[in-house]
Amino acid sequence: xxxxxxxxxxxxxxxxxxxxxxxxxxxxxxxxxxxxxxxxxxxxxxxxxxxxxxxxxxxxxxxxxxxxxxxxxxxxxxxxxxxxxxxxxxxxxxxxxxxxxxxxxxxxxxxxxxxxxxxxxxxxxxxxxxxxxxxxxxxxxxxxxxxxxxxxxxxxxxxxxxxxxxxxxxxxxxxxxxxxxxxxxxxxxxxxxxxxxxxxxxxxxxxxxxxxxxxxxxxxxxxxxxxxxxxxxxxxxxxxxxxxxxxxxxxxxxxxxxxxxxxxxxxxxxxxxxxxxxxxxxxxxxxxxxxxxxxxxxxxxxxxxxxxxxxxxxxxxxxxxxxxxxxxxxxxxxxxxxxxxxxxxxxxxxxxxxxxxxxxxxxxxxxxxxxxxxxxxxxxxxxxxxxxxxxxxxxxxxxxxxxxxxxxxxxxxxxxxxxxxxxxxxxxxxxxxxxxxxxxxxxxxxxxxxxxxxxxxxxxxxxxxxxxxxxxxxxxxxxxxxxxxxxxxxxxxxxxxxxxxxxxxxxxxxxxxxxxxxxxxxxxxxxxxxxxxxxxxxxxxxxxxxxxxxxxxxxxxxxxxxxxxxxxxxxxxxxxxxxxxxxxxxxxxxxxxxxxxxxxxxxxxxxxxxxxxxxxxxxxxxxxxxxxxxxxxxxxxxxxxxxxxxxxxxxxxxxxxxxxxxxxxxxxxxxxxxxxxxxxxxxxxxxxxxxxxxxxxxxxxxxxxxxxxxxxxxxxxxxxxxxxxxxxxxxxxxxxxxxxx
Numbered sequence: 012x013x014x015x016x017x018x019x020x021x022x023x024x025x026x027x028x029x030x031x032x033x034x035x036x037x038x039x040x041x042x043x044x045x046x047x048x049x050x051x052x053x054x055x056x057x058x059x060x061x062x063x064x065x066x067x068x069x070x071x072x073x074x075x076x077x078x079x080x081x082x083x084x085x086x087x088x089x090x091x092x093x094x095x096x097x098x099x100x101x102x103x104x105x106x107x108x109x110x111x112x113x114x115x116x117x118x119x120x121x122x123x124x125x126x127x128x129x130x131x132x133x134x135x136x137x138x139x140x141x142x143x144x145x146x147x148x149x150x151x152x153x154x155x156x157x158x159x160x161x162x163x164x165x166x167x168x169x170x171x172x173x174x175x176x177x178x179x180x181x182x183x184x185x186x187x188x189x190x191x192x193x194x195x196x197x198x199x200x201x202x203x204x205x206x207x208x209x210x211x212x213x214x215x216x217x218x219x220x221x222x223x224x225x226x227x228x229x230x231x232x233x234x235x236x237x238x239x240x241x242x243x244x245x246x247x248x249x250x251x252x253x254x255x256x257x258x259x260x261x262x263x264x265x266x267x268x269x270x271x272x273x274x275x276x277x278x279x280x281x282x283x284x285x286x287x288x289x290x291x292x293x294x295x296x297x298x299x300x301x302x303x304x305x306x307x308x309x310x311x312x313x314x315x316x317x318x319x320x321x322x323x324x325x326x327x328x329x330x331x332x333x334x335x336x337x338x339x340x341x342x343x344x345x346x347x348x349x350x351x352x353x354x355x356x357x358x359x360x361x362x363x364x365x366x367x368x369x370x371x372x373x374x375x376x377x378x379x380x381x382x383x384x385x386x387x388x389x390x391x392x393x394x395x396x397x398x399x400x401x402x403x404x405x406x407x408x409x410x411x412x413x414x415x416x417x418x419x420x421x422x423x424x425x426x427x428x429x430x431x432x433x434x435x436x437x438x439x440x441x442x443x444x445x446x447x448x449x450x451x452x453x454x455x456x457x458x459x460x461x462x463x464x465x466x467x468x469x470x471x472x473x474x475x476x477x478x479x480x481x482x483x484x485x486x487x488x489x490x491x492x493x494x495x496x497x498x499x500x501x502x503x504x505x506x507x508x509x510x511x512x513x514x515x516x517x518x519x520x521x522x523x524x525x526x527x528x529x530x531x532x533x534x535x536x537x538x539x540x541x542x543x544x545x546x547x548x549x550x551x552x553x554x555x556x557x558x559x560x561x562x563x564x565x566x567x568x569x570x571x572x573x574x575x576x577x578x579x580x581x582x583x584x585x586x587x588x589x590x591x592x593x594x595x596x597x598x599x600x601x602x603x604x605x606x607x608x609x610x611x612x613x614x615x616x617x618x619x620x621x622x623x624x625x626x627x628x629x630x631x632x633x634x635x636x637x638x639x640x641x642x643x644x645x646x647x648x649x650x651x652x653x654x655x656x657x658x659x660x661x662x663x664x665x666x667x668x669x670x671x672x673x674x675x676x677x678x679x680x681x682x683x684x685x686x687x688x689x690x691x692x693x694x695x696x697x698x699x700x701x702x703x704x705x706x707x708x709x710x711x712x713x714x715x716x717x718x719x720x721x722x723x724x725x726x727x728x729x730x731x732x733x734x735x736x737x738x739x740x741x742x743x744x745x746x747x748x749x750x751x752x
Contacts, residue, residue, distance in 0.1 A: 015064050015066035015067045015100050015129065015130075016064045016066070016067070016128075016129025016130060016169065016171070016172075016173070017041055017063070017064060017067045018034050018035070018036070018041065018087050018172075019087070019129065019166050019167075019168075019169075019171040019172065020062070020063065020064050020067070021034040021041070021043055021059070022034060022085060022086075022087050022166045022167075023166070023167060024055060024058055024059070024062065025045055025055065025085040026085055026167075028047065028051040028054060028055050028058075029047060029048075029051060030045045030046060030047040030051060030052070030055060030085055031045070031046045031047065031082035031083060031084060031085055032044040032045040032046050032085050033085065033086045033087070033088045034085075034086075034087055034088065035087065035088035035089065040071075044077070045085075046079055046080065046082060056072070056074060059072065060072065064129065064130055065103075065106065065130050065131075065274055066100050066103060066129075066130060066131075066274065068386075070389065087166055098385060098386070098387055098417070098444070098445065098446075099134055099135055099138055099141070099143050099385060099444055100134040100135070100386075101134060101135050101275070101381070101382050101383055101384055101385065101386050102132075102133050102134050102135050102136050102218045102219060102306070102362065102381055102382060103131055103132070103134070103274040103275065103276070103306075103382060104131060104274050104275075104276045104304070104305065104306045104307075104382075105126070105127075105131050105132075105305065105306075105307070105308055105311065106128060106130040106131035108128065108130070108169065109126045109127060109128055109130075109131055109132075109308070110308075110311065112126060113126050113308055113311065113312075114311075114315070119158065119178055119179075120178055120179070122312060123177075123178060123179050123182070123308070124183075124185055124200070124307075124308050124309040124312055124354070125175070125177050125182050125183050125308065125354070125356065126308050127173060127175045127176065127177075127308075128169045128170045128173050128176075129169055129170060129171065129172065129173045130169065131274075132173070132175050133175050133218050134174075134175075135360055135362065135384060135385055135444070136218055136219045136358050136359065136360050136361070136362055136381075137149045137150060137174075137175060137356070137357075137358070137359055137360075138359065138360065138444070139151075139359050140443065141443060141444070141446070143174060144174065145174045148174050148175065148359075149356055149357040149358070149359050150174060150175050150176075150177065150182075150356065153177055153181055153182050153183065153356075154181060155176065155177075155181055156178065156180045156181035158178065158180075159176050159177060159178055159180075159181055159182075162176065163176050182356075183354045183355050183356035184354060184355060185199035185200060185309075185352065185353070185354050186199055186352075186353055186354060186355070187199035187202045187203060187350060187351070187352055187353075188341070188350065188351040188353060189350060189351075190341075190345040190348060190349060190350070190351070191345070192341050195350070199352060200309075200312055200313070200352070202350070202352075203215070203313065203350060203352040204313065204317050206349060206350050207224060207225065207226050207313075207317075207318065207321065208226065208317075210225075210226060210229050210231060210232040210235075211225075211232070211349040211350060212224070212225050212232070212235065212236050212239070212347060212348050212349050212350075213225070213348060213349065213350045213351070213352055214326050214334075214340055214344050214347070214348035214350070214351045214352065214353075215309070215313070215323070215352045216309075216337075216340070216351075216352065216353040216354055216358075217306065217307050217309070217310070218306055218307050218358075218362070218381065219333070219335065219358065219360075219361055219362030219363065219364075219380075219381045219420075220325070220326065220333040220334060220335035220358060220361045220362065220363065221325075221326030221333070221334045221335060221340050221344065221353075222323045222324060222325060222326055223236060223240065223322070223323075223324050223325075223326045223344070223347060223348060224250075224313070224321050224322060224323050225321070225322045226318065226321065226322070227247075227249055227289050227290055227293050227320050227321065227322045228288050228289060228290060228319075228320075229290065230290040230291070230292055233247070233290045233292040233293055233322060234292050236322065236324075236347070237292060239346060239347040240324070240328060240347055241328055242324075242617075243616040244295050244296060244616045244617065244620065245616065245617040245620070246293065246294035246295075246297050246299070246300070246301055247293050247294065247301075247322045247324045248278045248301040248302070248303060248322070248323055248324055248364065249289070249293065249300055249301065249302050249303070249320045249321070249322060249323065250302075250303055250304075250305065250310060250314070250320060250321045250322075250323035251302060251303075251304065251314070251319065251320040251321075252304070252305060252310075252311065252314040252315060253304065254268060254271065254272055254304070256319055256320065257271060257281070257302050257304065259284070259287070259319070260281075260283070260284055260287050260289065260300055260302065260319075260320060261281035261282060261283055261284055261299075261300050261302055262281060262282045262283075262284060263281055264369070266369050266371075266372055267279060267281060267369045270367060270369060270374050271302065271303075271304060272304060273382075274382065275365060275381075275382025275383055276303055276304055276305070276306035276381075276382055277303060277364065277365040277366060277367045277374075277381075277382060277383075278301040278302065278303045278364050278365065278366045278367070279301070279302055279303065279366075279367055279368065279369070280299045280300075280301055280366070280367070280368040280377075281299060281300055281301075281302050282298055282299055283298055283299060283300050289320070293322060296624055296627075297623070297624070297627065298627045298630065298631075299627075301366065303323070303364065306381070306382070309352075309354075310323075325363055325364065326340065326344055326347075326348075327343070328343070328347070331343075331427055331429055331430070332361075332422070332423055332427065332429045332430045332433050333361050333362075333363045335358045335361035336357075336358070337353055337357075340353070360420070360440060360444075361420070361433075362380050362381040362384060362420045363378065363380045363381060363420065363421050364378070364380065364381055365378055365379055365380045365381055365382050365383055365421075366378040368709075368711060370711055370714060370715070370730065371715070371718075373730075373732045374732060375709065375711070375714075375730075375731065375732075375736070376731065376732075376733070376734060376735045376739070376740075377709055377735055377737065377739075378405070378421045378735065378739060379407070379418060379420075379421060379734055379735055379739055379740075380420045380421040381420070384418065384419065384420045385417050385418075385419075385441070385444050385445065386417075387415040387416065387417050387445075388415065388416045388417070388418070388489075388490055388733050388734065388743070389414060389415055389492065390411060390414060390415060390416045390489040390490070390492065390743075390747060391414065391489065391492055391493070391494055391523075391747075392413060392414045393411055393412070393413070393414075393746075393747065393750025393751055394750060394751060395450040395451055395749075395750055396410070396411065396412040396447050396448060396449045396450045396451075396750065397410070397411050397412075397449055397450065397451045397452075397453055397475075397745075397746040397747075397749040397750035398410055398438070398449035398451070398452050398453065398472070398746065398749075399411070399453045399454075399482075399741070399742030399743060399744070399745035399746035399747075399749070400452065400453060400454040400455065400462040400463070400465065400466050400742060400745065401422075401455075401462050401738065401739075401741050401742035401745070402455055402457075402460060402462060402479070402738040402741045402742075403424070403425050403426065403455075403457070403460045403461060403462065403738075404423075404424050404425075404618070404738050405421065405423070405424075405735070405737050405738040405739040406421075406422040406423060406424070406425050406430065406434055406462065406738070406739075407419050407420070407421055407422055407739050407740075407741075407742055408422075408434070408437055408438055408441060408742050409742035409743045409745070409746045410441055410442065410445050410447040410449060410746065411447070411743070411746040411747060411750050412445075412447045412750075416489065416743055416746060416747070417441060417444070417445040417447065418734060418740075418742060418743060419437045419440075419441050419742075420437070421739060422434050422437060425460070425461040425462060426461070431461055434461075434462070434465070435465065438465075449472060450472065450473075451472055451473050451474070451475055451749045451750070451752070452466045452469055452472040452473070452474050452475070452749075453466075453474070453475045453476075453477050453742075453745035453746055453748060453749035454466035454467075454474065454475075454476060454477065454745065455476070455477065455479055455482070455506075455507065455741070455745070456476050456477060456478045456479060456507045456509070457479065457506075457507035458507075463476075475745075475748065475749040475752055477744070477745045477748050477749070478506070478507070478508070478509055478526070479506025479507055479508075479514070479741070480499070480501040480503075480506050480508075480514055480515075480517045480519060480705070481519065481521065481525075481526045481744070481748065482741050482742075482744035482745045482748065483499070483501045483503070483506075483704035483705050483736075483740070483741065483744055484497070484499035484501060484519050484521065484526065484702060484704060484744065485522075485523055485743075485744035485745075485747045485748050486704060486731075486734060486740045486741065486743040486744030486747070487499070487702040487703065487704040487729060487730070487731055487736070487740075487744075488522065488523070488702055488729070488744075488747070489523075489743055489744065489747040490731065490732065490733040490734055490740075490743065491702070491729040491732075493522075493700070493702070493729065494522070495522055495700075496520060496521055496522045496696075496698055497520075497521075497522065497698060497700045497701065497702050497729075498518065498519070498520055498529070498689055498692050498693065498696070498698050498700065498701045498702070499517070499518070499519040499520070499521070499526070499701070499702045499703075499704065500517075500518055500685055500689065500701060500702070500703050500704075500705075500717070501517040501518075501519060501704050501705045502515065502516055502517075502598035502599070502685075502703075502705045502706075502707035502708060503515050503597070503598065503599055503705035503706040503707055503737070503738075504544065504597055504599030504600065504706055504707075505544070505595065505597055505599070505600075508596075509528070512534070512593065512594045512595065512596070513537070513593055513594065513595035513596070513597060514531065514595070514596050514597070515532075515595055515596055515597030515598055515599055515600065515705075516531055516532030516596040516597060516598035516601065516651070517530075517531050517596065518530035518531065518648075518649070518651075518685075518688055518689070518692060520692060520696055520698065523747055523748050523751040524748075524751060524752075528647070528648050529648055529649060529692045529696075530642075530648050530649035530650065530651060530688045530691075530692060531596045531648060531649075531650065531651070532596045532597075532598055532601065532650075532651050532653060533596070533650060533651065533652045533653055533654060534594045534595060534596050535550070535553045535554055535557065535594070535595060535596075535597075535600065535601070535604075536553050536556075536585075536586055536589065536592040536593070536594060536595075537549075537550075537553070537592055537593050537594075537595050537600065538552060538553055538582055538585050538586060538591075538592045539585070539591060539592070540591050540592070540593060543600065543603075544599075544600070544603075545614065545615050546613065546614050546615070547570075547603035547604065547606050547607040547611075547612055547613060547614070547615065547621045548570040548571070548574070548607045548613040548614070549582075550600050550601070550603040550604035550607060551568070551570045551571070551603075551604045551607035551608050552571070552574070552582050552586075553586065553592075553604065554601075554604045554608075554654075554657050555608075555661075556582075556583075556586045557654060558654065558657065558658055558661070561583055561587075564579045566661075566665075567665070568608065568610075568664070569610045570607040570608060570610065570613050573613070598681075598705070598707045599619075599622065599706065599707055601653060601681075602621065602622040602625060602707065602710075603621045603622065604657070605625060605657070605660065605674070605677050606621035606622065606624065606625040607621070608657075608660065608661060608664060609625070609628065609660075609664065609670045609673055609674055610670060611624050611625050611628055611670070611674075612624055612625075619706070619709075622707070622710065625674055625677075626674075626678070626710050626711070626712050626713075628670060628671050628674040629671065629674035629675040629677070629678050629712055630675075630712060631671045632669060632670075632671030632672040632673070632674050632675035632676075633669075633671070633672050633675060634672070634675040634676060634678075634679050635672060635675075635676065636676060637676065637679060637680045637683050638655070638656040638659040638660055638676055638677065638680040639655040639656060639659055639680075640652060640653060640655055640656045640680060640683070640684040640687075641654070641655055642684070642687055642688055642691060649688055649691060649692070651684050651685070651688050653681070653684070656677070656680050656681070656684070660673050660676070660677060663676075675712075678710075678712050678713050678716060679716050681713060682713055682716035682717040682720055683716075683720060685717055686717060686720040686721055686724065689701055689721060689724075689726065690724060693726070699725065699726055699727060700726070700727045700728075700729065701721055701726050701727070701728050701729070702728075702729045702730075703717065703718070703728065703729070703730050703731075703736070704731065704736050704740070705736055705737070706736060706737035706738065708730070708731070708736040709735075709736060709737060714730065718730065
């Protein structure tokens, strides 16, 4: 990747070992010619991988012996003018060397909020064009002072060709602005710290955009942020300085520690410790904190000696895009933030925080953005370059060519006009960053998706419509570099099915070239259509109607308590006559129904809330027995019948058994049912490889139970590690299918 300091590293290594030769960028990567004694050359090749800079990623290392020439020292040559496109590094955290300088009195960058070197700092967010040179970044407006220029041109210095290089003399500066746009005549950093201590909300400009910061130990301040941001219950992320301070707030395993402290600096979901003084309003009705460590020097300066932690949430009104422009911040956030701690280094490519949780030994990405974008993903070779349009929610696009794919940052919900505008801009931006010119445009089968409309409006490229769950299957296959056919268990909220119904609980058999629907969950009705996705009690009404018919409202359940007699009549009519009640096989809606039946939640304030809280309840329960389920042969496919499961769960609810135990039994029973279907499909097809994809597999409890059962049955199971299982990974599968078509 460009901007990771690999050529200077090679230079310093060669000089240390007394080698002659040169290094430059070539058409396929970095070219090195090194000459010296055999032991030194052997040590050189070994050190290339063992001592590579922290941001460098070596995907292959090939060497060939050539005749010796006259020695003349070692140099960094001008890159080959015909060199192929070299990707740009993601933004990353502050390296240990820069962090030490940041807090060393007397260092010329002491407490300078924009300290960086070739091993850290902004990359993707500041690049305006390629190649990645300072004139093509937002640092172009800051001419280097003599001392910075000396470091920049010295191959032995760790700031050699660090494009964002700066200091307090020549670089960007902080500023503190009131909500009315007036500059405050005080030290910006100290002014922001005092405001946070006083319970004020401060908009802080970070690497990829603005955050809203508040003291998480101040209940009134957090409550004020919730009201102003219109975010009733969705948890806020917490920023804390170190692994030690994070461990005081949450339980952290050795595996979780590795990802929390990685250069990507994601938000990591970690189980709360009991007894912390964090205000309950930070993460209500949730057993987890979203914790992250600093990704910018400014974060360290805000925290050190001032706060054990800060709420640091994306600066936007709920469902709107991330704010990253200064004028836009004042315009859109003046009703939320009391003060704005900004600076004069523009952000060109906004990038929201990435969010992960750990599954077994690897990351499970819930949102792939800052720290990961625009890092390429290695995939099986495709025949033609392809653009994947993604879906409607959690939108992200993908460009794929040859054996690599590049995904855009997380964009969000395309039903929002501002997000839709950012989506169109991202297509152009990603082509510039990746150097990939697509030959085909792949989109979802759903005719009403905005991404489908954008693809249809493109008259230059041929289009390929890809069924939603087939794209999920292909995405998981691609990131695991699988070929041939697999069994795909695709559980999510909704996707347009090939038969015109809403799918979401699918067992597919196939690969990149096609698929067949081998099995699916029993269908249910969605009373009220889209409204049912936000009101789990509607799904409880739907499944109860299948069990009890018109007598369902006589059942003494908390989820039915507030349904008026008039609403009861309307529901019964809707379900009996299928009025505004489409069919779905959605696993996500089944989770909603169970959450309502167990009294977890009747209405949701954010997407997936009912399922998240149901999983949390299940983790507190004791798994005692499996609920029954059915697997039968239908004319077109196998049917996984969850009705016996719901009937048994309902009996436990009415008997007053602990809801947590029933929640645990539901998760394990669904896993057992899915494993049973896989065994039957494998018996018929002979396939022993299974991929898991779809938003439901963000649920760690279900995933762990299902993977364990399948592995015990001798299946090879593949899950997501590099892209989200939700619709954020959809574009990769679309591009893969179109590239092979």
